[in-house]
Amino acid sequence: MSTSFAPALHAAREAAAAQNYPQGTLYVVATPIGNLADISLRALHVLQLVDAVACEDTRHTQGMLRSYGLERPGSQLLAVHQHNEAEAAAGVIARLQQGQRIAYVSDAGTPGVSDPGARLCAAVQAAGLRCMPLPGASSITSAISVAGCVPPGQTDGGFVFAGFLPTKNAERQTAVQRLSAEPRCTVLLEAPHRIHELAKALAVLGERPVTLAREITKQFEQISTHAAQDLPAWLNGDATRAKGEFVVVLHPVAVHQDDGDAERVLRLLLAELPTKTAVKLAADITGGNRNQLYDLALQLKRADQDGDEAA
Known part of the structure; x- marks a missing residue:
């Protein structure tokens, strides 16, 4: 021993x-x-x-x-x-x-x-x-703790754990397209022999920051953040950068703010329906993000309650 x-x-x-x-x-x-x-x-x-x-x-x-x-x-x-x-x-x-x-x-x-x-x-x-x-x-929480993911314009956005993406190219591209519509921090895992392919697939996310964390807690630990479009070139710049097991953190993105239609529709639905039903219908009608609409619904309800108490 x-x-x-x-x-x-x-x-x-x-x-x-x-x-x-x-x-x-x-x-x-x-x-x-x-x-x-x-x-x-x-x-x-x-x-x-x-x-x-x-x-x-x-x-x-x-x-x-x-x-x-x-x-x-x-x-x-x-x-x-x-x-x-x-x-x-x-x-x-x-x-x-x-x-x-x-x-x-x-x-x-x-x-x-x-x-x-x-x-x-x-x-x-x-x-x-x-x-x-x-x-x-846990490699997942370890990577998130140092990635510095701050949701733009928000105080708390949570994260999504997606694990390993499909290994076939077409299926991986489809998975990345789905991830591009997810504004919250998203965590992936990848093996060293597939990290180059994943980086190429993620490049379509453009300026979105991505943290690559490899060999966490080991001697050659490396944690580095880059725009998604720059990942392939960064990995190719040094062969050692592709060695080891990877945690890949897609940083949260600012959610597009519409002209107020989503909030207006949500307010009307909340007056007649339960919160979850109102949020689902508002998202379907306006194309808004369901998670954001749910958070907004809770804020609106709290504001109404505060107003009632003040009265």
Whole structure:
């Protein structure tokens, strides 16, 4: 064991051992995405405590556990990945029903978020058993936190997670066209051997800022923001820029403000209909953005309530 993690294991026991860890529970454990030091104290404690570890790749997980001094016999590592997730869930459920504690980890990051684990959790919960999340590293939130995405003219715009786009060129182009109509921050994932193709597809977004974050938390981490139309040239400028796993963040764009027709129609509909119905019809009638119209509807309702109270 690397001596650097011995104090961490001691700290994990001191910080987390007194907490409640019910039997018959699936512990969904986030693991580092590149830097082993990003493991949480509670994750270290649970990985020591559980009866078995379900994982995407048993060899990879054994190596990770060994790095922390938590090596387990092969019989305690259960392969649960995208190709056997549904079938393997039955074995995990049987163990949980016997009162065992099982941890689930993907190869890196938070399970169930563009990684296997969602079907396993769905099956466990359908069986009336508990899933307990242990939060931690995520490339998605890590990239967003430093991309500096500020919605133009807004205070809060949220974000959309789109994951991996289709690999076929025509389907990818169609997907990008759909994304071009989405004004909110949008997060994509891409592999190094397809990043050039994705950059070419995104170039049609013109001046829209795009942040490329690669190798997050690793030695050669690089986070850089460019206009979408400049991405292909930037990637071609240095071969190392295309290496590693990518998180691609499309920055939010200013929503086109019409001449007030959308708001006028929305006001008329809100006077007669429930909010969601009014918003849907206003969007269909005017072509306005449904999310923006919904936010506007809430503002109008709050303004009406404030006016009533003041009166």
